Amino acid sequence: MSVPSAVDKIRFLGNHDFSSQGKFMWEILCQLRNLGQGRIVTKNEWLQKWPTQPSYLKIVKARPGMDRWLQTGVVWVEWTFRGRNLGIYEFSRDLHRSDWRLVHKHEEAELLNNKNAMEEMILPDSFPLPPLQVLLAKKDAQKNNQPFTEAQTRAPLELSIDPQFAMLKPFIKQAPVTKKSHNIYDEVDPEALLDLYGEKLPVKVESWTPGPAGITPRFHIPQQ
């Protein structure tokens, strides 16, 4: 094996993915027989955020893109996230984080037999309307000789679930509020939401954007 006489210096530009510890998905799968069919892979991020609840992917079918840096391809997996089996999902877009780890066969039992599961997230099914709006509604009701009930101070809450958590939709339930108050922050259990972060502070690695920082004015501010 001879070293080439001169190697071009390659400078890699991009965000340093400091929170990742592992390999690319395709790096692991391309080194396995049958492209890892039937094997289990886990993500380091999940291990750190929810160490007691098992999260893993069981490979059903993999089709690598075989690009130079092993970052593209499609893999169909059976996704168990935080102890809940979500069924078969297709992973094709975010496989460029080197955060994946292969679970060896003798370690699989530990993951598979772990029965800790994510509890359902209970959020309120209604929210208190803003006080000014309630006041005006009351005044309006008085003016038109209509009754104004307690129920009219609240409106039904339609949850807006971020696409990042779309797979958790079956586990996000809404229930009537036990302790009503004027403030929505008092009605939601913060632990239910913080549970989505798990045990790790959020580390968001900004994706690379070209150009220097700038200010984009969002609103027209009239000249004084």
Added chain:
Amino acid sequence: MLSRRGFSMSALRKVLSPAFRLDSEWQKRHSDLKALNLGGDYEWIAAVQKKFVGGGRASAVDVDAAACLSEESDQLEDVLELVYKLRHTDNAADLLPSTEYATLRLLLKHGAENELFKVLNDPINYGIFPNYHSAGLLLDHFLRAENFPAAAKIATILMQQEMFDHEVLNLLALYALLKFTELPSEARSFDETIQKKTVVVDEDDINEEELRSMKFPFLKNPFFDGHFDLEETDALVGKALSWFNRELASRIGANGAQIDLLATALTSDLEAVGKAVAKASNVSPSVAATVKSVLEKAVGGIPEEGREENDQFKAIQTISTKLESSTSTSTPALSATVLEALKTVQQAGEEAIVKEQKTLFTDWNTARKARALMQAERVNLRLRIAEIKAEIAQHEARKEELFFFENRVRWEDKAAEQDKLFEEFNLNNKDETVTESEYAKEMFEKALEQKRKQATA
């Protein structure tokens, strides 16, 4: 001729039986391949190579047929090239298991060890993995040739792929690893042929002028996974020994502690070695010799002066003395013990693998035929579609001809439109200042625009 220690003649045959090789069943593939009507083997390989030329691609079945047809040594390079090319296309996932098997058998047939390890050490670029039968063939080949480093390397590959389903192969791999550890310390390394090592480029060799920038949203964090990334001989062999020990715990029984001691000596620090020595009893002289050679190397690392006072040296001395006390000359070499265990399961184990492989042969043949037929059908359908399209175009032209006078009004409107546009663009007056090429370009662009307008209208 019976040896004094009472080992029978059959023990000298330290490998799998010749019937394991399934040579005749493998030869039968040619009759199935003839049914595919691919022409000769050289011709087919050339045809597949032509498919790959100019950015084209061949299908997995094509490469499979090329690999299975090959028997000669000069076809070896070409087959490897085809496998490499298929692996670097989108269809890499379609690689058939028979291709892997055929390539490995071809490499073994011609004893091409350099190419064999080049392929086995580069799974990402070649995608060739041994299955249970071919792993057995590989181990068998190297043990017969007494090439213990190569056999141990195959055993480490089995460990990395976690192929522990067949006990007979587990025992054979363990035997290979133990024979490797019983070699003297100079011979106990994977040389350049067998093991690829990451080449660290010297600072001076980096060409600073040709600076290439590669941009990615996220840069990779270096991570040593301690499994596929292992390159050091001792680390690989040690890990393989401990994993096979775990898998064969029920079969090996009491000797497991000795294998553990070997594995720890090769991979871990002195403290762990000390603990392992304490646990092992009736250590065989072969294991003791290996551990001693490892300890001697560690001693060699300590400088000569003040060696007696050095803590590490003292620790090594304590371990050595403990080891000597645990060694008993009556214990046979570990490899012999493993061989005895292998003899008990050999016949049944071989039969199981052979049976599995025979069914695989028939499955592969049917799958290959089905896929080849599908591929041919797809090509025929594509040609038929082209034919039908041509026919449709023909019919449309004929229809226009036949209904010309019925559609007279439509044609007249169209002509009027064209006339108006000609007027607009002043195309009737040929501008003499415009050059021929500019004029042609102008006309071309206008015609294109017209076509686009008609398409949307």
